[in-house]
Amino acid sequence: MPELPEVETVRRGLIPVLEGKILRETEVYRDGLRYPFPPLFRERLKGRKILNLTRRAKYLLLNLDEGYTLVIHLGMSGRIRIEDTVSFMLQKHDHVVFYSNENKVIAYNDARRFGLMDLVQTAHLTDHPLFRHLGPEPFDDNLTPTVFYELLKKRQHSIKIALLDQKLIVGVGNIYASEALWGSGIHPFRSSHSLTLKDAENLLDHIRKVLQRAIMAGGSTLKDHQQPDGKLGYFQHQFAVYGRHLADCTTEGCAGKIKKEIQAGRSTFYCDACQK
Numbered sequence: 179m180p181e182l183p184e185v186e187t188v189r190r191g192l193i194p195v196l197e198g199k200i201l202r203e204t205e206v207y208r209d210g211l212r213y214p215f216p217p218l219f220r221e222r223l224k225g226r227k228i229l230n231l232t233r234r235a236k237y238l239l240l241n242l243d244e245g246y247t248l249v250i251h252l253g254m255s256g257r258i259r260i261e262d263t264v265s266f267m268l269q270k271h272d273h274v275v276f277y278s279n280e281n282k283v284i285a286y287n288d289a290r291r292f293g294l295m296d297l298v299q300t301a302h303l304t305d306h307p308l309f310r311h312l313g314p315e316p317f318d319d320n321l322t323p324t325v326f327y328e329l330l331k332k333r334q335h336s337i338k339i340a341l342l343d344q345k346l347i348v349g350v351g352n353i354y355a356s357e358a359l360w361g362s363g364i365h366p367f368r369s370s371h372s373l374t375l376k377d378a379e380n381l382l383d384h385i386r387k388v389l390q391r392a393i394m395a396g397g398s399t400l401k402d403h404q405q406p407d408g409k410l411g412y413f414q415h416q417f418a419v420y421g422r423h424l425a426d427c428t429t430e431g432c433a434g435k436i437k438k439e440i441q442a443g444r445s446t447f448y449c450d451a452c453q454k
């Protein structure tokens with residue numbers, strides 16, 4: 179499933195081909211994805227200029243002229259690829275294809291169709307049901323250690339579960355929650371409200387580091403997207419604990435092994451020896 183760093187990589191990959199460009203034509207090959215497409219979807223996109231591309235949580239936001247934003251969520255298996263109009267070939271599971279005025283094709287491919295596209299009035303975006311309950315972005319300057327500490331204090335769940343709650347903080351995701359907790363030496367089963375201000379500061383710092391590192395890894399793969407397949411957003415990561423069940427912990431001086439347990443239906447990877 180694409181996590182925040184993948185979505186951010188897709189955004190950065192799309193900027194050069196979409197920002198300031200016109201949507202000349204859009205082809206839609208089914209009625210919808212997770213939800214139906216908005217009424218007159220093709221017609222309303224025709225001729226719109228893309229002012230800029232932003233992101234909120236795991237939603238890509240294509241801010242259009244005339245006051246609308248095209249919201250795209252990749253769901254479980256959504257992929258976006260960029261091709262040239264002359265060589266474009268429709269592939270299986272291509273559900274929406276955008277044609278720019280500069281002879282580029284952006285194809286949205288989604289085998290499982292858990293993705294989403296909607297047109298929302300830009301001025302009312304924050305009040306929209308998709309967005310109004312979302313917590314702060316991990317890189318938001320207003321999310322200070324003290325603010326984060328106060329948010330964590332209100333939660334009775336374990337800290338790992340709290341980090342996955344999009345009302346508390348968006349975009350950390352299952353993989354990066356395990357990684358950030360390991361990096362900060364905090365045990366995933368500890369209750370959220372037991373964290374001290376110093377713990378919260380340490381954890382926030384590691385959340386930012388693991389996400390930043392993944393975004394950088396994604397960014398370094400972007401040049402590969404000039405290749406004909408043009409696929410955006412999936413890249414190889416190096417993880418410290420995620421997927422490393424029974425491997426040696428790499429914390430300096432730690433002789434522990436990585437454990438795997440299921441918390442609220444999701445895998446948690448951690449080291450009992452150095453995470454307290």
Ligand SMILES: [Zn+2]
Nearest residue numbers: 427432449452
């Ligand atoms: Zn360890």
